[in-house]
Amino acid sequence: MTVRIAQVSDAHLSADKPFFAGNFARIAEDIRAGGFDFLVATGDLNLLGENDEAALAHGVRAHAAIGPELLCVPGNHDVGNDTARPQNVATPERVARWNRQAGPSAWVRDLPGWRLVGLDCQSLDFHEAQWAVLAEALSGLGTRQLALIQHMPLSVGDLADPRRLYWSMTPPMRARLMQALGERRPAVVISGHVHQWRDRVADGMRQVWAPSTAFILGDAFQPSYGSKLVGWVEHAFHPDGRYDARLRTVDGLRLDDIGQMPQVYRAMPTLAERPDLWDTP
Ligand SMILES: [Fe+2]
Ligand SMILES: [Fe+2]
Structure with a gap:
């Protein structure tokens, strides 16, 4: 039996600042009508969920209310940044709230022919228990195909990309993950965080980036690696190991550019003003 999964990402929901609730409601309705087996949320469920548990709970509840069983991994706006970033880093306390x-x-989560593994890549560098879960998942993989689900993409370029960009795992963390995976390289890596849609094969892995349901960063503020739009992704995992991904959009969604909305997070310099804006020192 083919398992059909709806993926939403980067909804950035907030009870106090419901800027992006309209798009989320339209997408939720679309997903509800589709009869999916699971809903995967790839992080940044919340606008400021890293700061307090009530805010975090709001976004998680809204996702669970869509209907299909929720499988989720946190993003930097749920538990903080990974510790390679200079500010607002993930802590054991934040992870415990999640x-x-x-x-x-x-x-x-095992599906016919597949094993899904969800990871919190924000806390991988100090939350050792995750590595044990991954090792056990790999040792019992058998003939199943592996799909990895996490907030940040492995890389913006290929695995050897030396850049330390805000938009992906840093090279040392990526190297540790690839070493842990060893021979059992995932067939599919599903992520969010970049707020761009992208579906490519790189380093022998299908790598699918979901767009945000909430907003994009305009070209003045972020390079284009894929497509800047809002929507969600439909995945089909077939028992024989085949896999399909399809971008879904919904009529009437707002295409907000967070660079033009300083009231949401902060005023953002343009790439022309700060070419190093997204470099992680
Ligand atoms: Fe996000
Ligand atoms: Fe993010």
Whole structure:
């Protein structure tokens, strides 16, 4: 039996600042009508969920209310940045809040022919229990195909890309993950965080980036790696190991540019003003 999964990402929901609730409601309705087996949320469920548990709970609840069983991994706006970034880093306390509201940081879900592994890449560098979950998932993989689900893409370029960009795992963390994966390289890596749609094969892995349901960053503020739009993604995992991904959009969604909305997070310099804007020192 083919398992059909709807993926939403980067909804950036907030009870106090409901800028992006309209898009989320339209997309939720679309997903509800589709009869999916699971809903995957790839992080940044919340606008400021890293700051307090009530805010975090709001976004998790809204995702669970869509209907299909929710499988989710946190983003930097749920538990903070990975510790390679200079500000607002993930802490054990923030991770514990996520675990109370959303479940384990690392999880495994078996489908016919497939094993899904969800990871919190924001806390991988200090949350050692996740590596044990991954090792056990790999040792029992058998003939199943592996799909990895996490907030940040492995890389913006290929695995050897030396850049330390805000938009992907840093090279040292990526190297540690690839070493842990060893021979069992995932067939598919599903992520969010960049707020761009992209579907490509690189380094022998299908790498699918979901767009945000909420907003894009305009070209003045972020390079284009894929397509800047809002929407969601439909995945089909077939028992024989085949896999399909399809971008879904909904009529009437707002295409907000966060660079033009300083009231949401902060005023953002343009790339012309700060070419190093997204470099991680
Ligand atoms: Fe995001
Ligand atoms: Fe993010």
